[in-house]
Amino acid sequence: xxxxxxxxxxxxxxxxxxxxxxxxxxxxxxxxxxxxxxxxxxxxxxxxxxxxxxxxxxxxxxxxxxxxxxxxxxxxxxxxxxxxxxxxxxxxxxxxxxxxxxxxxxxxxxxxxxxxxxxxxxxxxxxxxxxxxxxxxxxxxxxxxxxxxxxxxxxxxxxxxxxxxxxxxxxxxxxxxxxxxxxxxxxxxxxxxxxxxxxxxxxxxxxxxxxxxxxxxxxxxxxxxxxxxxxxxxxxxxxxxxxxxxxxxxxxxxxxxxxxxxxxxxxxxxxxxxxxxxxxxxx
Numbered sequence: 001x002x003x004x005x006x007x008x009x010x011x012x013x014x015x016x017x018x019x020x021x022x023x024x025x026x027x028x029x030x031x032x033x034x035x036x037x038x039x040x041x042x043x044x045x046x047x048x049x050x051x052x053x054x055x056x057x058x059x060x061x062x063x064x065x066x067x068x069x070x071x072x073x074x075x076x077x078x079x080x081x082x083x084x085x086x087x088x089x090x091x092x093x094x095x096x097x098x099x100x101x102x103x104x105x106x107x108x109x110x111x112x113x114x115x116x117x118x119x120x121x122x123x124x125x126x127x128x129x130x131x132x133x134x135x136x137x138x139x140x141x142x143x144x145x146x147x148x149x150x151x152x153x154x155x156x157x158x159x160x161x162x163x164x165x166x167x168x169x170x171x172x173x174x175x176x177x178x179x180x181x182x183x184x185x186x187x188x189x190x191x192x193x194x195x196x197x198x199x200x201x202x203x204x205x206x207x208x209x210x211x212x213x214x215x216x217x218x219x220x221x222x223x224x225x226x227x228x229x230x231x232x233x234x235x236x237x238x239x240x241x242x243x244x245x246x247x248x249x250x251x252x253x254x255x256x257x258x259x260x261x262x263x264x265x266x267x268x269x270x271x272x273x274x275x276x277x278x279x280x281x282x283x
Contacts, residue, residue, distance in 0.1 A: 011024060014092060019073045022044075032059040032060065033101050034109075035113055036106055040150065040190040042069055044070055054266075055274070062096075066112075068200060074195070081207040106260075110130060113132075118218050121221065125277075126277055132239075139237050140234075147233060149170055150167065213245070222249075224252070226272065227252070228253070228265075229256070232259075239251050
């Protein structure tokens with residue numbers, strides 16, 4: 001990654017109805033809003049930082065921190081969390097003067113992106129859902145094995161680097177990708193005092209997650225579902241459910257891959273995203 005596209009150099013803030021939202025921005029072209037997943041210590045750059053250089057060659061990429069995560073404000077969430085997040089990011093795009101955007105959501109970010117596509121269809125061009133929550137598992141047990149690990153992170157003896165490593169190794173198939181530096185970065189984010197006090201995956205009271213799956217048949221945006229076959233947090237049966245319910249959708253399931261597809265399959269993922277959002281015939 002070039003020096004110009006470091007986390008610090010691309011860092012931005014914007015006020016959205018009194019909530020200070022942090023995001024990273026790079027590139028020109030169609031807007032691609034990338035929304036990260038929710039888990040202990042999650043934040044936008046942590047999920048998608050490795051993809052910024054590649055995707056910003058063709059897109060104006062906005063990698064946001066969800067309210068309650070990263071450097072964004074930690075407001076009290078009223079009502080359903082996906083409705084709250086979707087409202088904030090819909091208004092964020094309008095504050096930035098964006099009238100049409102592609103959305104890409106990972107895990108919790110996927111449910112948020114779906115809610116945006118349902119409630120503000122004119123704002124959404126194409127939709128990419130990666131290991132998304134908000135669907136309905138067909139055969140994965142509830143809660144899933146991965147969800148149990150997430151729920152246990154702050155329990156018992158409390159957070160630790162060992163627990164964080166175990167979680168990160170759970171969301172990829174190739175455990176060699178999980179370095180000491182990566183564990184340290186995510187662990188430190190997970191014990192940030194503000195994150196601990198207010199975030200849904202910290203010690204704050206988790207807001208309810210609405211049953212987004214009931215309304216996904218209202219999504220009019222052309223949709224790409226990307227999943228790892230070895231995802232133990234959101235099993236690929238969720239992708240099959242969404243494929244059956246979202247009218248204009250297609251699915252790609254990677255073997256030997258967990259939840260964190262943008263990291264574990266970086267080059268393939270970026271190529272796939274680009275070809276879906278800008279088909280070859282479009283130049």
